[in-house]
Amino acid sequence: MCWKDPAGSDPYEYQVGFNNHFSVTHPSAPGALPTRGNNPQKAPYGLYTEQLSGTAFTVPRHLSQRTWLYRIRPSVSHTPFKPVPHPHIISSFTNLDDSRLYPTPTQLRWDPFDLDDEKANWVEGLQTVAGAGETQTKMGLAIHVYGFGRDMVDESFYNSDGDMLIVPVVGTLDIVTEFGKLWVPPGEICVLPRGIKFSVKRGPLVETNCRDMPSGWKGYILETFSALHFTLPDLGPIGANGLANPQDFKYPVPWFEDKDYGASTPSRSSHFTIINKFLGKIYHATQNHSPYNVVAYNGNYLPYKYPLSEFSPVGSISHDHPDPSIFTVLSLPNPATPGTALADFVLFPPRWLVAERTFRPPYFHRNVMTEFMVNIKGEYDAKDAGQGGFVPGGASLHSMNAAHGPDRATYEKELARQDGPKKVGDGSLAIMFETSLQLVPTKWAVEGCGKRQMAYSEVWEGFEVSWRKEKPEGA
Numbered sequence: 001m002c003w004k005d006p007a008g009s010d011p012y013e014y015q016v017g018f019n020n021h022f023s024v025t026h027p028s029a030p031g032a033l034p035t036r037g038n039n040p041q042k043a044p045y046g047l048y049t050e051q052l053s054g055t056a057f058t059v060p061r062h063l064s065q066r067t068w069l070y071r072i073r074p075s076v077s078h079t080p081f082k083p084v085p086h087p088h089i090i091s092s093f094t095n096l097d098d099s100r101l102y103p104t105p106t107q108l109r110w111d112p113f114d115l116d117d118e119k120a121n122w123v124e125g126l127q128t129v130a131g132a133g134e135t136q137t138k139m140g141l142a143i144h145v146y147g148f149g150r151d152m153v154d155e156s157f158y159n160s161d162g163d164m165l166i167v168p169v170v171g172t173l174d175i176v177t178e179f180g181k182l183w184v185p186p187g188e189i190c191v192l193p194r195g196i197k198f199s200v201k202r203g204p205l206v207e208t209n210c211r212d213m214p215s216g217w218k219g220y221i222l223e224t225f226s227a228l229h230f231t232l233p234d235l236g237p238i239g240a241n242g243l244a245n246p247q248d249f250k251y252p253v254p255w256f257e258d259k260d261y262g263a264s265t266p267s268r269s270s271h272f273t274i275i276n277k278f279l280g281k282i283y284h285a286t287q288n289h290s291p292y293n294v295v296a297y298n299g300n301y302l303p304y305k306y307p308l309s310e311f312s313p314v315g316s317i318s319h320d321h322p323d324p325s326i327f328t329v330l331s332l333p334n335p336a337t338p339g340t341a342l343a344d345f346v347l348f349p350p351r352w353l354v355a356e357r358t359f360r361p362p363y364f365h366r367n368v369m370t371e372f373m374v375n376i377k378g379e380y381d382a383k384d385a386g387q388g389g390f391v392p393g394g395a396s397l398h399s400m401n402a403a404h405g406p407d408r409a410t411y412e413k414e415l416a417r418q419d420g421p422k423k424v425g426d427g428s429l430a431i432m433f434e435t436s437l438q439l440v441p442t443k444w445a446v447e448g449c450g451k452r453q454m455a456y457s458e459v460w461e462g463f464e465v466s467w468r469k470e471k472p473e474g475a
C-alpha cells in the first residue's frame with residue numbers, strides 16, 4: 001500500500017509496515033522485478049542484480065535482513081577509496097587515554113551545540129559527542145550532532161560502521177537514498193541502516209523555538225555499531241497494540257536517475273563522489289554515474305522514517321510513575337544480557353498525567369542504563385526549560401549510576417501541586433538515547449564546544465531538609 005501525507009507537506013510517497021518485505025518496481029518500468037527467483041541469468045531490461053545484506057546470511061530467519069536491487073549499473077564501478085580527513089568524527093571509545101575523549105561520571109548538560117556549519121554538507125557537519133565500544137567488533141554506539149548549510153550534490157554517503165538513527169531538531173531533511181526519497185521534518189526520525197547510500201539536502205526550515213539555534217539544519221544522530229538492527233520492543237502485557245505501531249513506519253518507493261558524468265556534464269564536478277565512513281574515518285571514491293539508479297527491489301533491508309506524533313503511549317491511570325521504558329519507540333537488544341538494550345530510542349510525547357497520590361515528574365534515580373536526552377521542543381516535565389535549563393535543542397548526559405531527577409524548581413512545584421489531570425508536553429517533544437553501555441563523552445563535548453552548562457549541578461542544590469521539621473519526636 002502506498003501512503004501519501006494527507007496534509008501535503010511531505011511531497012513523497014511511501015510504503016508502510018515495520019520490517020516488511022517489499023517487492024517493488026518503479027512505475028515507469030513495469031516488469032523490472034524478476035518474476036522467478038532473485039538472481040536470473042539476465043535481469044529484465046538488462047538491469048544489474050545486486051544483493052545488499054544487512055545481516056549475516058546465517059542469522060536466525062526472524063533477524064535476517066537483505067534486499068535484492070535491480071540497478072542500471074553495478075555499484076562496484078568506482079575508483080579505489082582515498083582517505084579524506086574529518087577531524088570531528090570518533091568511532092572508537094575503548095582507549096580511555098585517547099586525548100579526544102573525556103571520561104567523566106559527572107552529569108552533563110548542554111545548550112544547543114554551535115557548529116561551524118554554514119559551508120558544510122551533512123557529512124562534513126558531523127561532530128561526535130559521546131560513544132561506547134568500537135566499530136571493529138560491532139559492539140558499541142556513538143552519538144553525534146550534525147549541522148549543515150550545503151546540500152550534498154553529486155555526493156553520496158554510506159556508513160560501514162553502523163546504522164544511523166537521525167533526529168532532526170531544526171530544518172527538514174530531504175534525503176535521497178538508493179531506495180527512494182525520505183522527507184524528515186523535526187518531529188519525525190529516520191533510520192539509515194549500514195551500507196545504504198544516501199544524500200542529505202536541505203528541506204524547509206520550519207519554525208523553531210530553539211533560542212540558540214537560529215540558523216542551519218541541525219539535529220542528533222544515534223549510530224549503532226551492532227551487527228543487528230533496531231526492532232520494535234516486545235509489548236508483553238500491554239498487548240498486541242500500542243507504542244509505535246508497525247503501520248506508521250514509512251519506507252521509500254523506488255526513485256532513480258539514469259545519469260552519467262563526464263567532462264561534458266555541466267555539473268559542479270565531472271564525477272560523482274561516494275563517501276564512506278569506515279572504522280571511523282572518511283574515504284572518498286569517484287564514479288561516472290549516479291548511484292541512485294535502482295529501478296526495482298525486493299527485500300526487507302531498507303531505510304525508513306517514523307513520525308513521533310503517531311506514538312501511542314501508555315501510562316499510569318491510577319497511581320505511581322511508570323519507568324520510561326514504556327516510551328520505547330525502537331530497541332536494539334543486547335544479546336549478552338536478555339531484556340537489556342544496546343540502544344533504546346525513547347520518546348517523551350505529549351500526554352495526560354492523571355496519577356493520583358503520585359509525584360508525577362520523573363523521580364530521583366540512579367539508573368544502571370546510561371541516558372542521553374535531547375529536548376527537541378517545548379518543556380520537559382522534570383526540568384526547567386528556561387535560560388540555563390533543559391532548553392530546546394539542548395542535550396543532557398546522565399551516565400550509569402549517576403544520580404539525577406527533577407530539578408529543585410520542579411520538585412517544589414510538584415509538592416505544591418493541587419490540580420487534577422494535566423496534559424504535559426503539549427507542543428513539546430523530548431527524546432532519549434538509552435544504552436546499557438557506559439558512554440564516554442568527547443573532549444569537544446566536555447571542554448571544547450563552549451556549550452556545556454557548567455552550573456548544571458546547581459539545579460539540584462538547596463533542597464530543603466524537611467525531615468528535620470517533620471520527623472517524629474525523638475528520631
Ligand SMILES: O=C(O)Cc1cc(O)ccc1O
Binds near residue numbers: 323365371404
Ligand atoms: O532522567 C530522565 O528524565 C528520564 C527518565 C524519565 C522518567 O520518567 C523516569 C526515569 C528516567 O530516567
Ligand SMILES: [Fe+2]
Binds near residue numbers: 365367371398404405
Ligand atoms: Fe533518568
